[in-house]
Amino acid sequence: MVSDPEASDIEIEANQGFEVIWSRAQLVLQWLIGAVVLAGLLGAFGDGWLSTTTRAFPTMPLSVTYQRLLRANAPTDLTLAITGRLPGEALELGVGSELLDRGSIGSTQPGAANVSTTAQGVTYTFRLGPDHGGHVMLKLSVRRPGPVDMVLTANGERLVLPLFVFP
Numbered sequence: 001m002v003s004d005p006e007a008s009d010i011e012i013e014a015n016q017g018f019e020v021i022w023s024r025a026q027l028v029l030q031w032l033i034g035a036v037v038l039a040g041l042l043g044a045f046g047d048g049w050l051s052t053t054t055r056a057f058p059t060m061p062l063s064v065t066y067q068r069l070l071r072a073n074a075p076t077d078l079t080l081a082i083t084g085r086l087p088g089e090a091l092e093l094g095v096g097s098e099l100l101d102r103g104s105i106g107s108t109q110p111g112a113a114n115v116s117t118t119a120q121g122v123t124y125t126f127r128l129g130p131d132h133g134g135h136v137m138l139k140l141s142v143r144r145p146g147p148v149d150m151v152l153t154a155n156g157e158r159l160v161l162p163l164f165v166f167p
Contacts, residue, residue, distance in 0.1 A: 045069065045166060057159050061086065064152065070165045072145045075106060080136040089128055093136065096121040096151030103142030110136070121151070
């Protein structure tokens, strides 16, 4: 309740121009926030549906499933599936130095029979079972943010996988 009768006689008018602009700005910001949340839920900023992809070696029965959008220092799995019968008793899988300069391979599953390091990267040798098939999983962790190309070689054949690492 207003005690001063003169206070009730003051008229304050709304600034309609400002109200229209502010209402539009709020609507745009709400849509933007909603789009960012939805993109995050779908995996646009890390592990998720939009980030997961599968690429295959051109002439070998090998496919690689990986996250193309990563978080710095967060481990992720890179799965190599042998989709057909490979010749030979072993699979030599090389990881290029471009990736290893910015990150590391923590472990492999199954364990590699042999690991060798060169200036071009690291080569893992895996023994194939009697069916010459299976899966190989690498635990990958990248430390520095930004775009990077992961170069994989399998028995001499090269495959480039583009990655983007968020901070």
